[in-house]
Amino acid sequence: MYTASTAFLEALTEAGVSYIFANFGSDHPALIEAIAEARAHGRRIPAIITCPNEMAGMSAAQGYAQVSGQPQAVIVHVECGTQSLAGAVHNAAKGRAPMLVFAGASPFTQEGEMRGSRNEFIQWIQDVPDQRSIVRGYMKYENEFRTGKNIKQMVHRALQFAMSEPKGPVYLVGAREVMEEELTDAVSIDMARWRPVEPAALPQEGVEQMLAAFAQARRPLVVTSYLGRNPDAVAELVRFCENVGAGVHESVPSAMNFPHDHDLYLGNQWNEPHQNEALGEADCILVIDSDVPWIPTISRPAGGVPIFHIDVDPLKEKMPLWYIGAEHSFRADAATALGQLNDVLAVRPFDGARVAERRSRFAAKSKARRERLATLETGSNGVITPEFLTAAVRRHIDDDTIVLNEGITNYPAVSNHMAMTRPGSIFASGGGSLGWNGGAAFGAKLAAPDKTVVALTGDGSYMFSIPSSVHWMAAKYGAPFLQVVYNNRGWKAPRFSALGVHPDGYASRANDLDLSFDPSPDYAGIAKAAGGAYARKVERPEEVEEAVAEALRVVREEKRSAVLDVWLQHG
Incomplete structure (x- = not known):
């Protein structure tokens, strides 16, 4: 039938x-x-x-x-x-x-x-x-x-x-x-007739306008958030930035957009309440593949700076309120557009001395940034910090590892201290509804069965991820992964939001904002009960390194999921 x-x-x-x-x-x-x-x-x-x-x-x-x-x-x-x-x-x-x-x-x-x-x-x-x-x-x-x-x-x-x-x-x-x-x-179907629409390119006048502005700039900057969803676009962005001597700033990154060890990488910003230095100093900006390139009430470019905007959805048609003041905005595919710019630069390169001066200045800032981050990875006073924990995970992964970041208030720590360098090596959900990381880790493992998958999650986002279902699925279908819970025993993000709007209000003086998860659930035990995962609570800094190593051994050798419930300072 x-x-x-x-x-x-x-x-x-x-x-x-x-x-x-x-x-x-x-x-x-x-x-x-x-x-x-x-x-x-x-x-x-x-x-x-x-x-x-x-x-x-x-x-x-x-x-x-x-x-x-x-x-x-x-x-x-x-x-x-x-x-x-x-x-x-x-x-x-x-x-x-x-x-x-x-x-x-x-x-x-x-x-x-x-x-x-x-x-x-x-x-x-x-x-x-x-x-x-x-x-x-x-x-x-x-x-x-x-x-x-x-x-x-x-x-x-x-x-x-x-x-x-x-x-x-x-x-x-x-x-x-x-x-x-x-x-x-x-019904017989010819799949050649059902292909997606071809990627869009920049108009030639757009290429010329952008290159002319970047040629005159002293501190050119590229801002991106999700360009790395297409791994091919990363190589084109690196090539472009090296060609023109532009720095790269990530705003709320949800992919590996630019290698963190590159001298032109200037860091990333999430909700940190301060003006970003690179953004404030830029005198020519290309925003490419970004929904939120900056938060105007906190951090924004200087007035009068020329802003170019490239995106497959430059109008952000599903966002009722959105604008960045770009003087030129183009509907184009990032890899295609950057390839066009690079092709012109190959035959009409910028002045070498000017490019070298830009690169030297950005390289010094990039190096100083990496040195500052290194000082945060040592831990302090018997407390496991997010930076210390993330650095420990970084030391135990390899080039065949995919990392998923749903750290919420620890998004910056994960981004900065995982310091990923390979396209397709790290992802965030790209959205704002918590609970993506567990199912996504399972799906990532199905897509790349030969890779190690590591999900880094806040305790709140772990609860939202329905770990009982996720770890049952992982066990049934043989798709193990490591899940590390950054456990600060509560919802820290709502606290930050409340204090950001009411820094001196009643909430700032209250002992209880109804955001605590005390007594803490047995997060790792849930995964063990549902899918036979390796489960371990980690409360002291001296335990972290060995716990991460053993959890990854279980995932790689025993083909069994692992959950580390790591206790950070109380949120």
Whole structure:
């Protein structure tokens, strides 16, 4: 029997989808039958990953896409499962992670008129007026299957949207009757006709305007946040900065955008409440692939500085309030645009002496920065600091390691002290909904089974990640990773936010702001109970080095996940 669900699975397979992260429900009998039928006949379909929690499943799809660049599929149960995707929808949208989310819908017949007609009470309760509206504001494309006859075209159109810049998630819905529909003929698809839109380039006048401004500058600066999502763009950025003698500043980085050991790397800024020196001194700025290049109330460029802006989404069309005062803004792919600039510089190089002077000045600042950071890694007074812990993790990883950063108030410590140098070696969610790191680490391991995956997380974001589901999945599917919990026993970020707005208010004098996690849960024990992970609490600095080494040995040799619950100073 060839059904709409058979066609759906075939379409995913044609598109190169390797995994379906599934949380099945009463709306999926046709899919469950089609999966069983394909297995019975030895027909290739994507591997099914059972996800006890929808957010963990979608986070896994995001982690897979971030590491591999390839979209995967997520299947959830009607509007309930769609809502249970929760913050993972936000993270995938803001992190521009391509994936296809499919949800069933309550049957639209109730007297047995069609196969799949209503036969359970829940199908009346789960029939809502506009299921697609739940995620409409976050999806690049959303639609409903109305017949099985064009399901393949619908899937490939959706994935075209997902994979065309700016990339992102797409959402499809199909009721039981539609997914049960029997088809007489299979649709033949030529995948060459369903490719994503080609990357956009700079106009030639834009190339000339930018190079003319950079040629005259004394302190040119590039600001980026997520250029490294495309590893090819990193090499082009390094080449450009070396060609013109420009420094690089990262604002809220969610990828490895520029090698931290390079003399032109000037550091990164998150929510630190001070003016960034490099940004304040710059006399010509290129903002490329950044949603928040600076926070104007805290740190911003000097007035009158020419700002050029390159992004696949320069208008930030999903952000109601956004502007940076760029005098020239271009919709272009970062790797393509930088390649254009570098091609011109190859035949019309800048003045060598001027470039050397810029590079020398930035190199001195870069070296001084690295020396300052080194002094923070020694620990003090028997307290495990984030810098000390992160440096210990750094010493035990290798070039085959992928790091995920959801450190929240420790984002800067992780970025600065992991000091990654390879494209594709470190990621953050790119969004603001906590709990991405666990599922993402599982998905990253599926995408790169030969690499070691390390997730660095705050205690709050660990709780949000549904570790019981995540570590069960990791054990069941043989995808182990190390998770290090930066445990300060509470939500530190809300405290910082409150004091940032009310530095001398009542909150600044209160002993309890209802943000504490005391008594602390047994974070590592949760993972041990759910998935047999190696579990260990670390409370003293002298334990850290050996604990990290042993945890990574377990992950690499025993092929078992590990969780280190590391106690920092109380938040």
